[in-house]
Each structure stands twice: as structure tokens, then as C-alpha cells.
Amino acid sequence: MGVEWKSNIDIADALERVADLLETQDSMPFRIGAYRKAAATIANWPDSVAQVLAAEGEAGLRALPGVGKSIAGTVAELVRTGHVGLLERLEGEASPEGLLASVPGIGPELAKRIHDALDITTLEALELAAHDGRLERVEGFGPRRAEQVREVLAARLGRNRRERERARSHGGEDGPRPSVALLLRVDADYRRRAEAGELRRIAPKRFNPSGEAWLPVMREHVDDWNFRALFSNTALAHQQNATDDWVVLYYDQDDVAGQYTVVTSHVGPLKGRRVVRGREDECLAYYSRRDTAHEAPHAGA
Secondary structure (H helix, E strand, O other): OOOOOHHHHHHHHHHHHHHHHHHHOOOOOHHHHHHHHHHHHHHHHHOHHHHHHHHHHHHHHOOOOOOOOOHHHHHHHHHOOOOOOOHHHHHHOHHHHHHHHHOOOOHHHHHHHHHHHHHHOOOOHHHHHHEEEEEEEHHOHHHHHHHHHHHHHHHHHOOHHHHHHHHHOOOOOOOOOOOHHHHHOOOOHHHHHOOOOOEEEOOOOOOOOOOOOOOOOOEEOOEEEEEEEEEEEOHHHHHHHHHOOOOOEEEEEEOOOEEEEEEEOOOOHOOOEEEOOOOHHHHHHHHHHHHHHHHHHHHHH
């Protein structure tokens, strides 16, 4: 059987798409995390993974950190055939109407009406429509039902995000994590390269009815950490018009993985500064040290 050329980034992106679809279908967090970790490994692997498969077979793939038997088989299928059966099954497994009807208060008929009227195919897109008023314009919906959908999705999607974070952050807050200085450095590099048009752009499935490839993605290996950076594509980011400001940084190293969001602060002592959410105190100390260092030469002038 021949081997079709696939770059490491092509393979990693396919694994990321599998993880995204597993997440929308409420799969187990550890399974989602396994695909994301394997994607990060492959994206940053110094040698061609396709060549590893050609030379060593699937056993060579399983030797890569975070690539188990199942994922090795998925990678081998993609390299050998150009397709991933699992990905295709996930994409066609559940109709959009079935997914929408899984939300309490939305039956099959109403789900079809929402899909036909708004072309909504994910719970995240439904969440955005429930917030921006479009859902209330669908026949059968009113303010009270839209509020119910907002509450249900806030709980459901929030739970999924928390479970995903726990699955990735094996070491918890007490384990190793990238420094604030490093996170801000990667954030700055991502925004600079995105603005310069240097990064590959992907077409996210959420909030992107036209299918435009607008979202820049950057992968970097810095100070022994693997990073994947991209602008936030959440309902809240769209509501706040912050899709070109909020940057999500996924990181991993050995058995530690997690994510942070970096934003521009608009209030308080960090106003106008880039801030790592959840680590504001560390950011304040970082900027204080940096400002002091910049002022030091002038003190003796």
C-alpha cells in the first residue's frame, strides 16, 4: 500500500478536527485530550511523521509521546489513504437537527426550524444566536424560551469546558506551568505574525457560516513548552467584538497540559496591558519589574 504525502501540520489539523467533533458530541474528556495531545506532539515533531510510518510502521508512530494504538491507526489511515474514517463518521454521525433537539425545550420540529432559518449546526452557534436575538425571531421562540436555552447552554457548555481543562491539566495549579512572561511573549509573537499574514489560516466550523479561512493558527516550541495559539472563537468573544484581541494559548510539556486566554485589560492598574486571565496578580508583578528595569538607566542620569 502506498504512502500519500501529508505534512505533520496536515496530520495534526486532522486530529484537532476529530477532537473538536468529539467535544461537540459530549465525548469523554480524556479521549478529547488524547487527540489534542497527539496533535501537539505531531505538529512539533522534528521529523516527518509520514516518513516514520513508512520506515517503522505503526510501531514507530506509537513510540511518539502521546500517540497510542488507536491514534496511530488513525494517523496511518490518513497518510495511506488521504482520509480518516473516524472523522468522516463524526461529521455525519448526528444531524444538526438531532444535536439541537438534545437541548431541553427544543423538540425535533423546532430544531429543524432553527436549522433551516439560521443554518445553525453546533451548540456554540445556538448559544450565540440565543444571546444576539436571532433565536427569538424563529417561529415558536420568544424571550422566555430563549432565556431557558441560554441557561441550559451556559451550564452544559461550561461543564464541558471545565471537564476539558481538568483533562488537560493533569498537574493542576500546583504542577508546572508556563511563566506569565513566556505566555505574554508567545501571545505577542502570535499577534505580530497574524497581523503580518505569516500564519496559516483555518476555517473554524463555529460561527463561520461562509466557511471562510480567517483564523490564524501558530504552533511554537519555546523553552521546552509546546504551544498552539489562535484567536478566541467563542460566543462571548464574538459578542464582545474581541475575536481579534482574545488569544487562546494551549500548552503542553510531558504529562502537563492546559490553556490560558490572554486579553487586553480595559480597567484597573493593568489597563491597556496584555493580561493572562486568572493570573492577573502575576501580570501586575511582571509589568512592575519590567517598568522598573526600563527606568533604571535613567535613574543615574
